[in-house]
Amino acid sequence: MTTTSDPASPPATGRRRLLELVADHLLAHGASDLSLSELARAVGSNNRMLLYYFGSKEEVLQQATLVAFERFPILEGALRRLRTDDGALRDRLLRVWADIAHPDNRPFLALFFQAFGVALYHPERNAELFQRLGGEWVAEVQQALEAEAVPADRARVLATQLVTAWRGLQVSLLAGAPRDLLDASYADLVDRLLPVEK
Known part of the structure; x- marks a missing residue:
């Protein structure tokens, strides 16, 4: 945590306030390829202040997207519940x-994919974001599978398949595919991937 005794570190409260404002703006208007100046004006700030707190436009967008994620507790807790809830692995998956896919999560899902699309135009500036997207969920699902006695190598493959499926299903959901068809497709995939439960 930053302190006022460290003049090189921006105060956490001002940084958080700006992140909340940027998150508000992104959820309401999306993450189209705004200039830093446009983004600063939209949240009542200026370029210099955003750069002071975040260093780059890419960083403020990434951090604000994480703040926005916290506002969707059903989505934010999904993988935690996979690891901690009781019941059969299939049911938890x-x-x-x-x-x-809960309807309340739609604004964040739309923001996530728009922000991801914008980031693709500047991969050299977004390496950390891509690393997070490619690894964090996979690692968490792998841990849940290993806790069910799935061997580590197999758990890594299954986790990658499941996370990849979720990403594709989210895109289809946002594009208007029928929810019941997506649910049935996913259930079929889970049944094909999982070992038979005794």
Whole structure:
């Protein structure tokens, strides 16, 4: 945590306030390729202040997207519940998709994919974001599978398949595919991937 005794570190309260404002703006208007100046004006700030707190436009967008994520508790807790809830692994995996696809999460899902699309135009500036997207969920799902006695190598493959499926299902959901068809497709995939439960 930053302190006022460290003049090189921006105060946490001002930084958080700006992140909340940027998150508000992104959820309301999306993450189209705004200039830093446009973004600063939209939240009542200026370029210099945003750069002071975040260093770059890419960093403020990434950090604000994480703040926005915190506002969607059903989505934010989906993987935690996979690891901690009782019940059969199959049922918990189906619950993850149900949590992700909950209608309340639609604004964040739209923001996530728009921000991801914008980031693709500047991969050299967004390496950390891509690393997070490619690894964090996979690692968490792998841990949940290993806790069910799935061997580590197999758990890594299954986790990658499941996370990849969730990403594709989210895109289809946002594009208007029928929810019941997506649910049935995912359930079929889970049944094909999982070892038979005794």
